[in-house]
Amino acid sequence: MTLFLQQLSNGTVLGALYGLIALGYTMVYGIISLINFAHGEIFMIGGFAGLTMYKYVLPDSFQRKAAIALPLVLIFGMLCSIIVALLVERFAYRPLRAAPRLAPLITAIGVSIALQELIRLNYPGAKAPVPFPRLISRGAIHPGGITIAYVSIFIVVVAIALMVLLQGFISGSRTGRAMRATAQDPDTARLMGIDTDRIIVTTFVIGAALAAVAGVMQGMRVGTVDHLMGFTAGVKAFTAAVLGGIGNIQGAVLGGFVLGIVESMATNYMPHGSAYKDVWAFVVLIMVLVFRPNGLLGERVASRS
Amino acid sequence: MNLRQLLDRGTALSRQRLAARVLPVGIAATALTVAGSFTPWATFSGYPGKASLAGFPGGARIFTLLLAIGMVAALLRPVGGRRRAGLLCAAGIVAISLANAWSITGQGGGLVNVAYGVWLAAVGGALGVAAFAALPDDEPVALRPHWPRAVEYALLAGVVGLGLYAVVVALAIGEPSRFLSYLVFLGFAVSAASAVGAMALLPKLYNRHQPVALGLILLAGIAFPFTQNGNATWLRVAATIGTLTVAAIGLNIVVGLAGLLDLGYIAFFGVGAYVGGIFSGAGRSSIHVHLPFLVVMLLAALIAGTFGLIIGAPTLRLRGDYLAIVTLAFGEIFRIVANNLDGTAGPNVTRGPNGISGIPDLKIGALDIGAPHTVFGVDLPYFANYYFLELLMLVIVMVIFSRLNASRIGRAWVAIREDETAAAAMGINTIKLKLLAFAIGACLAGAAGSMSAHVGTQVSPESFTFIESVLLLAAVVLGGMGTIPGALLGASALAIIPEKLRFLQDKRLLVFGIALILMMRFRPEGIVPNKRRRREFHDETGGGDAMSAAPGGPVAT
Numbered sequence: 001m002t003l004f005l006q007q008l009s010n011g012t013v014l015g016a017l018y019g020l021i022a023l024g025y026t027m028v029y030g031i032i033s034l035i036n037f038a039h040g041e042i043f044m045i046g047g048f049a050g051l052t053m054y055k056y057v058l059p060d061s062f063q064r065k066a067a068i069a070l071p072l073v074l075i076f077g078m079l080c081s082i083i084v085a086l087l088v089e090r091f092a093y094r095p096l097r098a099a100p101r102l103a104p105l106i107t108a109i110g111v112s113i114a115l116q117e118l119i120r121l122n123y124p125g126a127k128a129p130v131p132f133p134r135l136i137s138r139g140a141i142h143p144g145g146i147t148i149a150y151v152s153i154f155i156v157v158v159a160i161a162l163m164v165l166l167q168g169f170i171s172g173s174r175t176g177r178a179m180r181a182t183a184q185d186p187d188t189a190r191l192m193g194i195d196t197d198r199i200i201v202t203t204f205v206i207g208a209a210l211a212a213v214a215g216v217m218q219g220m221r222v223g224t225v226d227h228l229m230g231f232t233a234g235v236k237a238f239t240a241a242v243l244g245g246i247g248n249i250q251g252a253v254l255g256g257f258v259l260g261i262v263e264s265m266a267t268n269y270m271p272h273g274s275a276y277k278d279v280w281a282f283v284v285l286i287m288v289l290v291f292r293p294n295g296l297l298g299e300r301v302a303s304r305s
Numbered sequence: 306m307n308l309r310q311l312l313d314r315g316t317a318l319s320r321q322r323l324a325a326r327v328l329p330v331g332i333a334a335t336a337l338t339v340a341g342s343f344t345p346w347a348t349f350s351g352y353p354g355k356a357s358l359a360g361f362p363g364g365a366r367i368f369t370l371l372l373a374i375g376m377v378a379a380l381l382r383p384v385g386g387r388r389r390a391g392l393l394c395a396a397g398i399v400a401i402s403l404a405n406a407w408s409i410t411g412q413g414g415g416l417v418n419v420a421y422g423v424w425l426a427a428v429g430g431a432l433g434v435a436a437f438a439a440l441p442d443d444e445p446v447a448l449r450p451h452w453p454r455a456v457e458y459a460l461l462a463g464v465v466g467l468g469l470y471a472v473v474v475a476l477a478i479g480e481p482s483r484f485l486s487y488l489v490f491l492g493f494a495v496s497a498a499s500a501v502g503a504m505a506l507l508p509k510l511y512n513r514h515q516p517v518a519l520g521l522i523l524l525a526g527i528a529f530p531f532t533q534n535g536n537a538t539w540l541r542v543a544a545t546i547g548t549l550t551v552a553a554i555g556l557n558i559v560v561g562l563a564g565l566l567d568l569g570y571i572a573f574f575g576v577g578a579y580v581g582g583i584f585s586g587a588g589r590s591s592i593h594v595h596l597p598f599l600v601v602m603l604l605a606a607l608i609a610g611t612f613g614l615i616i617g618a619p620t621l622r623l624r625g626d627y628l629a630i631v632t633l634a635f636g637e638i639f640r641i642v643a644n645n646l647d648g649t650a651g652p653n654v655t656r657g658p659n660g661i662s663g664i665p666d667l668k669i670g671a672l673d674i675g676a677p678h679t680v681f682g683v684d685l686p687y688f689a690n691y692y693f694l695e696l697l698m699l700v701i702v703m704v705i706f707s708r709l710n711a712s713r714i715g716r717a718w719v720a721i722r723e724d725e726t727a728a729a730a731m732g733i734n735t736i737k738l739k740l741l742a743f744a745i746g747a748c749l750a751g752a753a754g755s756m757s758a759h760v761g762t763q764v765s766p767e768s769f770t771f772i773e774s775v776l777l778l779a780a781v782v783l784g785g786m787g788t789i790p791g792a793l794l795g796a797s798a799l800a801i802i803p804e805k806l807r808f809l810q811d812k813r814l815l816v817f818g819i820a821l822i823l824m825m826r827f828r829p830e831g832i833v834p835n836k837r838r839r840r841e842f843h844d845e846t847g848g849g850d851a852m853s854a855a856p857g858g859p860v861a862t
Contacts, residue, residue: 029626033626035626035629035630092822092826095826096825096826096829099825099829100829101626102560102564102566102782103825103829104825105566105626105629106778106779106782106821106825107821107822107825107826109568109775109818109821110817110818110819110820110821110822110825111818111822112818113772113775113814113815113817113818113821114815114818114819114822115818116814116818117812117814117815117818118815121811121812121815231771232637235630235633235634235637238630239630239634242627242630272645275645276641276642276645278637278641279637279638279641279642281634282634282635282637282638283638285630285631285634286616286619286620286631286634286635289619289620289623289627289631290619293622293623293627
């Protein structure tokens with residue numbers, strides 16, 4: 001039982017991160033039907049940018065004060081990720097908006113490879129995983145005999161707070177309403193006076209900011225960042241988005257948590273689970289597509305061509 | 306005389322005046338470029354092509370000279386599209402000379418090491434740009450060839466021969482700077498030729514005499530090992546890449562014809578490679594069973610095809626994007642599983658990260674593929690045997706491809722690719738046909754993979770990463786989707802260029818990623834585009850098909 005609860009807690013932390021990244025996938029897919037392959041790299045850049053802030057910008061005296069260092073690291077990570085995402089959107093995706101679907105997808109793969117390599121080649125020491133500061137004290141609480149690190153609590157709290165904020169923004173604000181309209185029908189939205197280009201940019205900005213936060217928190221959790229961290233995380237987050245029902249924001253969050261928990265359970269309870277750690281998410285993906293292709297919360301028939 | 310006529314006369318006059326200036330400026334530009342091509346480019350010896358010596362166009366200088374000849378031709382022959390052709394030639398001269406100036410500066414240590422010849426050529430090119438920019442823009446005349454059959458055959462043979470020659474020259478160039486100059490030259494020269502409509506001729510001839518054209522290409526393929534004079538370097542590369550080329554054509558069926566995006570295609574190739582390795586009687590295999598190669602190949606195709614069905618059946622019911630992500634997932638699963646089936650976590654099938662090694666050379670009947678031969682006095686290293694075998698496979702796969710393409714099934718695939726709903730409404734069983742395309746693609750990859758096990762003598766999981774799948778996809782897209790010459794061209798370009806650009810070292814992946822982005826931006830239809838696909842990409846009004854479906858999907862809240 002202790003083991004089960006422990007895995008549940010680990011899975012929840014993992015799921016919070018997957019959910020944060022999945023939101024970016026699901027929003028972009030919802031609006032321009034593009035699997036933004038480079039989103040995993042935006043997450044990775046968030047982590048690296050946060051590290052840069054901590055290691056190269058902050059003076060020693062600030063590094064030890066989590067209350068100052070943590071927000072600065074997060075904000076700088078978000079800023080860098082947003083800038084990169086905007087550049088990618090402007091120069092790689094936008095020119096291809098009218099092109100057949102294959103073209104932007106291949107572009108996205110190209111962007112993903114290029115960003116990975118740019119970091120690997122240019123970031124000092126990035127040819128191997130780079131140590132990431134803990135930022136939060138190493139302590140933990142022990143309810144019912146399990147261990148929950150402070151970092152884990154921080155991750156889940158921040159992730160849920162951001163998800164609630166996003167939900168409020170999408171359902172409550174004017175821009176949020178415009179986003180929903182654009183997702184439903186971009187042409188009609190334009191006729192209603194919505195600047196769809198601006199909405200698409202906003203979507204990329206929000207997705208990048210969330211991914212950057214996830215990237216920094218992933219660094220804090222694992223203790224390192226590396227240039228490939230975006231690939232697996234990205235594919236899994238996309239799986240989470242599909243699991244929840246692509247285009248559906250609550251679905252992405254739910255999918256993230258379900259996937260995180262399933263992965264963490266399978267790693268522990270399946271035979272040789274840990275050797276196949278990264279396989280379980282994909283097995284879940286295929287299962288979802290077989291039995292519930294619209295995802296957990298999707299209502300729409302997904303086979304629209 | 307009304308105003309309109311007056312204006313017309315005015316423009317005609319100014320055009321005459323401009324044209325009168327174009328000729329002298331253009332000739333001056335050519336003269337400068339030619340002078341630059343015969344004078345030293347570097348102040349130090351050791352730069353490729355004896356560039357410090359005057360009197361002959363060595364190294365990259367031959368390319369500026371050739372482009373200068375192109376410039377003169379565009380200047381003197383009033384053909385349609387000569388403005389663009391001339392501009393391209395002139396721009397090519399500028400690009401090559403400046404690139405070499407940069408490279409000489411890097412190698413020599415400073416700008417002082419760049420000799421005056423480079424600047425002469427660069428200025429000549431710039432003048433050429435100015436001269437041709439003043440010409441009025443004109444469209445190339447659409448050539449409608451109806452020459453005697455023999456002439457058209459000769460033309461095709463000439464083009465194929467030129468292609469082979471271009472490849473052999475590319476392979477023979479050792480220095481990176483010269484190779485880059487060559488690539489730039491080829492790019493600008495081919496673009497210039499296409500500006501005057503010469504390139505539009507090729508598809509017409511190709512389509513009219515397809516069997517002859519393919520036969521000629523095959524002949525060029527057979528001739529290739531004889532151009533290497535017993536040197537094994539490039540034959541080894543060719544043999545290694547040959548199996549991937551076969552796979553690329555298989556992928557071309559899946560992506561190019563049926564429009565299904567497969568991002569884990571290398572996994573099917575990997576399945577084939579493992580089957581090929583395990584049953585080859587390899588020294589380090591998990592099962593010591595040795596089957597004849599043809600049986601193994603069939604087995605590999607069958608097993609890979611079965612995996613294709615397993616993956617395809619649930620996902621092909623859904624829209625294309627899901628397929629992309631599921632195939633990617635399958636590719637990753639395959640790699641992770643292959644890495645783990647070593648006896649500790651699950652049965653010992655793949656020997657884990659060590660892989661299966663010591664795979665012997667092929668023996669088909671009495672034919673020993675591992676032995677070198679001498680034919681017509683030319684030594685053929687044993688890689689040539691693999692090369693010829695792969696050529697045979699390639700021919701078979703190409704026949705399958707073109708027969709499928711021309712069949713009812715092929716037309717159904719194209720219909721599905723263009724608009725799945727409409728295709729279904731026409732009575733096409735879309736799921737069954739998509740599954741068929743997917744399974745055929747997987748089978749071909751499996752067969753190619755079983756061969757690759759023997760060429761490479763070992764099979765291990767790290768050869769089957771996501772990047773390899775992207776590389777295969779890039780070969781198909783780069784060459785031109787849905788065409789055979791395209792797939793051949795794409796695969797060979799992706800084989801040769803990385804080998805030649807070794808100086809980039811670990812920047813190669815970065816360059817590859819950027820190249821993907823640029824290619825999709827500027828020439829998404831590939832080098833040898835399918836006619837229909839070209840229109841799809843460049844026709845502004847032709848929207849409304851499945852692949853350019855209006856974006857949009859709900860963000861439900």
